[in-house]
Amino acid sequence: MNTALRKALAASRLTETDVAARLGVDPKTVRRWLSGQRPYPRHRWAVADLLQVDEEDLWPQGAPEPEEDPPLFEHAYRVFAHRWEVPREAWCALFAEAKQEIGILVYSGLFLADDAGMLELLAARARDGVSVRILLGDPDSPEVRQRGEDEEIGDALAARARNALALFRPLLGVEGVEVRTHSTILYNSVYLTERRLLVNQHIYGLPAAKSPVVEIDRTLSPDMAETYARSFTLAWEGAQPVAS
The missing domain is CATH 1.10.260.40 (lambda repressor-like DNA-binding domains)
Structure with missing residues (x-):
């Protein structure tokens, strides 16, 4: 004990x-x-x-360290065949470990926005001094509308983006949280911290939930990680702030 x-x-x-x-x-x-x-x-x-x-x-020094799982490949720590296969614990761990920043780049991210515990976790990290930036698709943009047509769900994606925006909006009352809407063509959804990234591929005709997710360790694969982090930065710089 x-x-x-x-x-x-x-x-x-x-x-x-x-x-x-x-x-x-x-x-x-x-x-x-x-x-x-x-x-x-x-x-x-x-x-x-x-x-x-x-x-x-x-935990005094001297006790043996638990063995970490080795990286799956040189540049990918783990790969999930579908986003729905990523356990909730993996998302929580990603955000809980952040010391400096959390970034979320999605069209809706409703699976996070509709999770009260996840919202509280993001708020708690912001209160601890972590910068939390959330980028959601502009539900009125042609890019979101086109993505909905590509997935053969029509206006459902725009509706999901509006719903996510409403659910994320209360976080704007927490210092350190910023929410913006973007109208970029997303080739990936990106979830990042200063340590790791989870990158959800976007595949034509399929929803993001059915597409693969790659986990990248920034220390093991700094160049690859920076490639995705830069896409987040570019989308953020061209996005519109959401008023509280």
């Missing part, structure tokens, strides 16, 4: 569920840490920051 971790939780008046929500992991994972399992380094750093204690006070 990790007595130090249990005492730190009690001192912070946080429950296992609270920690799990803030870090984007399953509460069972937190319970395993409390039982004595040593987390991955990224999770140890996040817990120490959350509880405002030194990492070594919770």
